Structures are given as C-alpha cells and as structure tokens.
Amino acid sequence: MSFAAGVGYATYLSLRTSFVTQQGFSQLHLEVVSRAPSVSAANIGNPDRSPGLVLNEQKPKPVQNTMNKGKVRLNYPKDVELHVIGVYQGKLESDDGKPWWSKCGDLQDSRNAADCHSRYAVQRDPGVVEVEVSYNEHPIILALMAYSAVKWRVKPGYGVVIEQVILAGYHGQTIEGVEQGVPVHAYTYKSSPCNPCWQGTGFFYGYEGPDSGSHTYGTVERKLYEITGQRVASFQGKYKGERFSIASGMPVFSYATR
Incomplete structure (x- = not known):
C-alpha cells in the first residue's frame, strides 16, 4: 500500500x-x-x-447556546458540577410541623380524605426553603425542585460560582439570592413568576433517592442530563424541606421520604 x-x-x-x-x-x-x-x-x-x-479529520465541536424543544444548553466550564435539591413542599410561617394527613381524621373515608388533601396538602402560599452554598471547589449548576410553590432563598458563600439555576416542579417556583446575570431556567407545569426567568417546556420534580423504590429519581436524573449534559454530583431530598447546605465533604445522596 x-x-x-x-x-x-x-x-x-x-x-x-x-x-x-x-x-x-x-x-x-x-x-x-x-x-x-x-x-x-x-x-x-x-x-x-x-x-x-x-x-476524515474530526474536531470536537464546542457546545453553543442552543434552543431545542424547550431546552437551552449553556456552554459550561469543563469542571462544572450539578447539585440537586428536591422537596415536596417548603416551610410555611404558620406550619406546625405535622404532615397534612395527621389533620384528616378518618382517611378510609375517600370523600373526607379528598377534602382534607385539598385543604392541607396543596399549599396556597409558597413555602420557603433556604439553600446555603459554601462549596467553591468547582463551578456549579444548582437544580431546585418542588411539587408545591416554593420560594428558594439561596445564600452563596465566598468564592462560590453558580453557572446556572434550574427550577423544576408542578407549581411555580421563585428564587432569590443569586447574582444578576446568572441564567435561571424553569421547567414547571404552572408558570414560574421568577424574573428574569426562562420558561422551558415540560416539568419534573422529585425528592426521593435512587434506592427509595420510586421511579421519580430516574426521571429527574434523565431530564437534568438532557438539559445540562451533566451527571448528578449530589442529591438532597426531603418531603418537607426547610434548610439545605451544599458544602465540601457532603455525601452524594442525602434524603428522607417524609
């Protein structure tokens, strides 16, 4: 030859x-x-x-800011990490700390259970969840999810770089505490009133981990990978969330169903 x-x-x-x-x-x-x-x-x-x-010279193509079927993938740094927090609902000022079903009496009565669920399970006012971020070893993508309406209060520490915030859930989500200019993308069934906030198509949420027996974590992981192209670096979940922390040395998975 x-x-x-x-x-x-x-x-x-x-x-x-x-x-x-x-x-x-x-x-x-x-x-x-x-x-x-x-x-x-x-x-x-x-x-x-x-x-x-x-x-056939194959050169890697840089990831561009593109919009495809309601998804926007940013040009992230190579060492970016995806950190995820999920809750069913946040903490209300008037919350007594008891789960909604404890106020329902006889749950065997389907009519009574449905009425109780409509009165107590679905929050009419947004709950509040605080997220303290001290992890500054890598830039991060922060994914925050909830079924109920939640006001996420992010408190970044010194040297923390947040590349993007993803809000997901059924009801609308809001966020405060991130620097102006950080992209905030919402994937919620009901419109999220965060401003400025880009509203994507589709919605998802979950607070249970991969070995909880629920299929929701797999769905969340798949959706986030479709959006960001990143694997989950850490996941925290709780039915009723009040305060979370993203710090060095934290476990990859930390969650409780209720």
Whole structure:
C-alpha cells in the first residue's frame, strides 16, 4: 500500500478497515481518525494524491447556546458540577410541623380524605426553603425542585460560582439570592413568576433517592442530563424541606421520604 507524499506511517493514530464486496471485487477502505500537523491539506480528500485513502479529520465541536424543544444548553466550564435539591413542599410561617394527613381524621373515608388533601396538602402560599452554598471547589449548576410553590432563598458563600439555576416542579417556583446575570431556567407545569426567568417546556420534580423504590429519581436524573449534559454530583431530598447546605465533604445522596 502506498501513502500520500509527505505523510509518514507514524502520522496515522488510528485506522479502521472494512471490506466491501462489489461486483466481485474487494476494496480496502481506511479512515484516519486523527492526523499529525505535518499532513498536507492538499492531500485531504484528493483521490489523485492518495488512491483509496480517505482522511476524515474530526474536531470536537464546542457546545453553543442552543434552543431545542424547550431546552437551552449553556456552554459550561469543563469542571462544572450539578447539585440537586428536591422537596415536596417548603416551610410555611404558620406550619406546625405535622404532615397534612395527621389533620384528616378518618382517611378510609375517600370523600373526607379528598377534602382534607385539598385543604392541607396543596399549599396556597409558597413555602420557603433556604439553600446555603459554601462549596467553591468547582463551578456549579444548582437544580431546585418542588411539587408545591416554593420560594428558594439561596445564600452563596465566598468564592462560590453558580453557572446556572434550574427550577423544576408542578407549581411555580421563585428564587432569590443569586447574582444578576446568572441564567435561571424553569421547567414547571404552572408558570414560574421568577424574573428574569426562562420558561422551558415540560416539568419534573422529585425528592426521593435512587434506592427509595420510586421511579421519580430516574426521571429527574434523565431530564437534568438532557438539559445540562451533566451527571448528578449530589442529591438532597426531603418531603418537607426547610434548610439545605451544599458544602465540601457532603455525601452524594442525602434524603428522607417524609
């Protein structure tokens, strides 16, 4: 086999061969995945210079800010980390700390249970969840989720870099405490009143972990990967959330169902 002029054997870092039978003849096709800088550009794709040799230079394409089916993927730093917090509801000022079903009496009565659920389970006013962020070893994407309406109060510490905030849930979510200019993207069924806030399509939420027996964590993990292209670095969840912390040395998973 002959190589194009000026291209040495050591130039080829990876070769892929395949035999194609056509009209009784066997042809050998080679694809050069990468090449050294010494390869002449005049030889690329020129069958006269290198018969049967196809150079396919594959360069990584940078991630651009694109909008596709309601998703916007940002051009994150390479060392960015995705940290996730999920609750069913936040803390109300008038909250006595008891779960909603403790106020319902006989839950075997379906009519009574439905009435109690409508009165106590779904919060009419947004609950509050505080998130203290002291982790500054890597820039972070902060994903905050809740079924009920929640006002997320983020308290970043010294040196903390928040690249993006993702709000997700059924009811609208709001956030305060992040610097102006940090992208806030909401994936909620009901419109989120955060301003400025980009509203995406679809919604999801979850507060249970991967070994809780619930399918919600898998859905959350998949949706967040579709949006960000990042795997979950940490997940915290609680049915009724009041205060969370993202700090060095924290466990990857920390959650309680109720």
